[in-house]
Amino acid sequence: MAKKDLTNDHVLDDQEQAVEKSLRPQTLSQYIGQTKIKHELQVYIQAAQKRQEALDHVLLYGPPGLGKTTLALVIAHELGVNLRSTTGPSIDKAGDLVAILSELQPGDVLFIDEVHRLPKNIEEILYSAMEDFFIDIVVGQGAEAHAIHYPLPPFTLIGATTQAGQLSSPLRSRFGIIEHLTYYNTTELTQIIQRSATVLNVTITLEGAHELARRSRGTPRVANRLLKRVRDFAQVAGRQEIDAPLVSSSLQQLQVDSAGLDQTDRKLLQMMIQLYHGGPVGLKTMAVNIGEEQETVEAVYEPYLLQQGFLKRTSRGRMVTSKAYQHLGLPVPDQNGAK
Incomplete structure (x- = not known):
């Protein structure tokens, strides 16, 4: 059975899914980066366990590929409970939500990716589930319509989103723990690449890992994807080891430049x-001119370009910075627009 990876827009077969799973850390100690978040979660998890209570609901937000799904899996593992995973758009009827919630055991984790895309009617049903651990649903029609009160075991909802601004205020306020995942630095990505290389049975030099990390957009998902592609180039070339020159030549063929910008x-x-x-x-x-969805531009491309200083936001729209002109090898216009 295959599943759709919406971020990279391709289908992962069972073998690739197994590889992706093996690259994911299982514990907070194995999870590289996001140090502040890890420390806070460790405290919250230990406190909940000492009180023998379910962990407060958790909202994880930030650009794609920074490890929100992985962190949800780690939290469930640290708590020693089961994790049930779904996405906001896939829950479009009250019955879907009831079916998911009815399978939860006390303390279990329900992970909802793209939580900002929950339909409004589902979101409203979820309020009482999150706050008081029950849901009221109306069944039947007309004169036969009646409400059913459905109690739930205490559970932890972990919501993940790339667009926290699209969350409604009532939903956001019901998360007791809110964490913002940020881009990784080169040192952290180098460590992630070295760990992934070990899992993939690939030999990579420290310099090679550093060069790959430097061009991975501050994102573990991108780093792991590029590592697998460089591995392909190494294998075809008969190379037993991935070094910095091989990384550079491979990424040049993949059209990933020195700043990690792609085509x-x-x-x-x-x-x-x-x-x-x-x-x-x-x-x-912007989206129309490059043939991408507006949401994709806003969630996938724009955050890194803003973070790296190639774009800036103004009250009238997005603007290219002088740094972008210089990176592209173009003359920088003066303040009057002349070049």
């Missing part, structure tokens, strides 16, 4: 410069 990133920046003189440009216009 779409550069296309976005060049479009804004060539068609709109660097901006300001609205998000919808």
Whole structure:
């Protein structure tokens, strides 16, 4: 059975799913990066266990690929409970939610990815489930309609989102623990790549891991994906070891540049410069011009470009910075727009 990976828009077969699972850490001590979040979660988990209570509901937000799903799995493992996983868009009827919640045991974790995309009617049913551990649903129609009170065991809801701003205030307020995952630094990514290389039975030098980390957009998912692709180049070339020159030549063929920008990133920046003189440009216009969904541009491409200083937001829209012009090898316009 295959599942859809919405972020990378490809289908993972069973073998690849097994590889992806093996790359995920199982405990907080194995989880590299996000040090502040790990420390806080360790305290919250230990306190909940000492009180013999379910952990407070947890909201994890940040750009894609930073480990929100992995962290949910780690939390469940640290708590010693089962994890049930689903996505916001897949719960479109009250019966779907009831079926999921009815399978939970006391203390279990329910992980909802893309929690900001929960339908409004489902979100409203979820309020009482999160706060008081019960749901009231109406069954039947007309004169035969009646409410059913359905008690639930105490459980922990972990919601993950790339767009925390789209969460309604009532839903957000019901999360007792709110954590913002940030981009990883090169040292952390180097450690992640070295660990993944061991899992994949690949030999990579420290310099090779560092070069790959430097161009992985601050994102473990990207680092692991690029590591697997560089492994392919190494295998075809008959190389027993991945070093920095091999990483550089492989990423050049993959069109990943020295700053970790890929073809779409550069296309976005060049479009804004060539068609709109660097901006300001609205998000919808940006998406249409590069043939991507607006949500994809906002959640996948824009955060890294903003974080690296290639884009900036203004009240009138997004603008390309002088750093982006310099990176693309283009003359920087003066304040009057002249080059």
